[in-house]
């Protein structure tokens with residue numbers, strides 16, 4: 001029987017474990033153990049539930065256009081637990097010129113696809129609009145070389161589109177600096193659109209037309225770009241564990257080192273216990289995987305340590321609805337860096353996902369820190385809470401004291417995909433091929449979102465299954 005150890009019980013490690021469970025369920029002679037340092041599984045995914053509130057410490061939803069998360073939820077029997085965003089309140093705002101200004105209707109991933117709302121939007125100046133419209137005639141870039149998000153947007157749509165939309169909305173998802181983040185690894189659909197249609201506007205219009213002509217399937221649900229689970233994303237974590245009865249999940253089990261042992265691998269725990277395995281999947285952040293690999297694969301470790309992480313923090317505040325100073329008519333707002341404020345964005349959680357708040361309350365979540373303001377996220381909880389409340393007073397006119405204010409630190413938790421990231425990952429994989437039985441998975445490689453991590457974890461498990469099958473053929 002082959003034994004596989006997964007180090008790290010975040011969503012990537014759990015997705016790998018579930019794929020191995022499927023294989024065991026189909027009769028494969030496999031043993032799988034997941035080792036998690038913390039007392040809970042899920043890694044960045046952590047849901048707190050109390051007094052009718054559902055508070056997410058990390059991610060709060062996932063994108064529905066990448067199918068891996070929805071597919072996993074369905075396999076886990078959570079299909080009917082999936083919920084989309086509120087369809088009544090879909091506006092998003094940008095804080096600019098000391099007020100919240102609505103994003104014009106018809107933006108598709110920040111690219112205008114409706115002429116009138118865009119033309120009359122007060123969000124952009126006339127020269128800014130004219131520059132964005134030049135996208136219709138600017139020739140496409142030659143070659144496949146990577147470039148930064150800032151360089152890509154500046155080239156196609158100009159500086160104002162970069163500052164008011166791409167930086168707060170797109171770089172904001174990655175808590176990154178748009179001047180250094182890779183367009184190829186973060187928004188490849190823009191690169192593909194430019195290649196195929198030359199113009200981003202023409203490409204988005206073509207995509208919209210395509211979607212309109214597609215026939216809905218018989219299980220068609222109303223489209224929501226973001227999906228979550230009724231009782232929070234922690235439901236997915238619990239379900240993987242519940243539906244993987246043949247996998248051994250060990251929490252509070254921190255791995256100290258991994259060594260080569262005879263023809264296999266030896267995993268050494270903090271308390272000195274050892275576990276021998278035919279294969280090891282490192283589902284830990286890249287910097288920790290680098291530490292494990294350093295003694296016997298220094299080149300892989302050196303490459304992995306080039307992948308950087310930055311700190312962010314979130315503050316979730318719940319207020320009594322009665323007398324609350326703002327209508328919360330939308331999903332929330334983003335704040336361009338040029339405004340010089342201390343929060344990056346604020347989600348109006350009780351409007352976006354109304355089921356997360358009990359009757360009579362509203363809930364907001366503010367984001368702090370990231371590549372350009374890490375210091376702010378590394379302050380203590382009280383300082384962050386005070387800062388966020390002051391920002392909400394200035395930006396939204398909220399002077400009411402919240403009933404609940406929860407600050408969560410995500411210290412060096414947000415991975416940064418810098419220009420050349422895909423090439424770096426190729427080099428890591430080439431070097432790792434010299435160590436059969438060792439695999440890497442997680443947000444550091446081919447996508448940071450939950451669906452990306454699930455897909456990467458699943459594929460990594462499949463690579464291990466394939467390796468075992470090849471080894472068995474040789475032995476026969």
Ligand SMILES: Cc1cc2nc3c(=O)[nH]c(=O)nc-3n(C[C@H](O)[C@H](O)[C@H](O)COP(=O)(O)OP(=O)(O)OC[C@H]3O[C@@H](n4cnc5c(N)ncnc54)[C@H](O)[C@@H]3O)c2cc1C
Nearest residue numbers: 008010011012037043044058059060255442443448449450
């Ligand atoms: C604040 C925040 C908000 C986000 N929002 C969204 C969102 O809304 N939608 C979305 O799709 N994505 C979002 N993301 C991104 C997404 O949540 C992450 O990329 C993803 O959850 C990472 O999963 P992972 O399995 O790669 O890593 P992790 O979740 O980091 O899991 C790694 C695990 O390894 C464990 N570990 C570490 N060292 C050891 C050791 N020595 N021994 C054993 N175990 C160890 C850790 O405890 C951890 O559980 C967000 C991320 C953050 C930080």
